[in-house]
Amino acid sequence: MDLPITTLKQELEEQGIIVIPGFFDVSLIERLQQSAKAIFDIQFQHLGIEGDYLSQMITLFEEHLDVFISCGKMIQSGMLELYQIAVHPELIQLLHDLGLEMPAMCTRPVLFFNHPSLAKATHYFQTPLHQDWTSMLSSADSVVVWLPLMDLVHENGPVIFYPGSHKLGSLTDKLENGFAEVDFDRNSFPSLQANLQKGDIAIFSTLLVHESGVITNNEIRWSCHFRYTNMLSTDFVERGFPHPYIYKPSQELIDQYLKKSS
Numbered sequence: 001m002d003l004p005i006t007t008l009k010q011e012l013e014e015q016g017i018i019v020i021p022g023f024f025d026v027s028l029i030e031r032l033q034q035s036a037k038a039i040f041d042i043q044f045q046h047l048g049i050e051g052d053y054l055s056q057m058i059t060l061f062e063e064h065l066d067v068f069i070s071c072g073k074m075i076q077s078g079m080l081e082l083y084q085i086a087v088h089p090e091l092i093q094l095l096h097d098l099g100l101e102m103p104a105m106c107t108r109p110v111l112f113f114n115h116p117s118l119a120k121a122t123h124y125f126q127t128p129l130h131q132d133w134t135s136m137l138s139s140a141d142s143v144v145v146w147l148p149l150m151d152l153v154h155e156n157g158p159v160i161f162y163p164g165s166h167k168l169g170s171l172t173d174k175l176e177n178g179f180a181e182v183d184f185d186r187n188s189f190p191s192l193q194a195n196l197q198k199g200d201i202a203i204f205s206t207l208l209v210h211e212s213g214v215i216t217n218n219e220i221r222w223s224c225h226f227r228y229t230n231m232l233s234t235d236f237v238e239r240g241f242p243h244p245y246i247y248k249p250s251q252e253l254i255d256q257y258l259k260k261s262s
């Protein structure tokens with residue numbers, strides 16, 4: 001890292017976002033993307049789906065939606081490499097140095113693969129203006145670490161951040177499709193849409209307003225995010241560590257799969 005930690009900490013407080021180029025080894029990031037692709041590859045081979053990667057993905061999505069969703073679920077939160085990056089000692093040390101004295105993951109690490117051709121509805125590949133905080137109710141100093149698994153160009157639709165908007169505090173208490181959409185004037189703050197490269201990371205306040213950029217090319221946008229709350233933050237302690245996420249098995253899906261195999 002080129003900048004001293006005190007400068008980064010101050011920038012995070014002021015802007016609500018910092019971008020750190022080359023934080024992770026590129027090979028670590030490439031390994032994660034290869035593992036994600038390999039999970040789909042297993043099913044492409046099994047089902048005899050050929051072609052370039054995006055067309056294979058589209059075929060799986062259009063002709064075997066249940067398999068596509070199952071692959072997606074494993075990729076989104078099931079890969080060992082994803083957890084290895086989320087708990088990488090250097091990242092945890094950085095969070096600690098940035099002021100999260102006792103960081104804990106308040107949601108599972110998530111890997112996203114987004115493209116308009118691989119979604120039934122816009123909100124699955126393009127998030128509206130929102131804050132992450134409402135869905136987690138995490139500590140006031142909680143942060144999201146966001147990183148791409150590819151070298152982004154404008155056409156990949158990188159996230160658009162609105163630096164300084166975290167100072168507005170929480171702007172909504174409502175979720176729609178899992179997102180805390182906010183009423184926010186894009187012209188009231190400067191915007192930042194950075195073409196991060198493999199290995200770069202963005203760390204932003206969970207209160208920062210942001211939205212997806214628009215994907216205009218034929219490439220899947222691979223990215224991941226990790227969310228950390230501070231267990232020693234007074235406000236979080238006083239609120240009793242709320243945790244509004246639910247992860248549970250679905251009887252409906254169990255019935256569906258068991259019926260299929262019998």
Ligand SMILES: [Fe+2]
Binds near residue numbers: 127130132
């Ligand atoms: Fe978000």
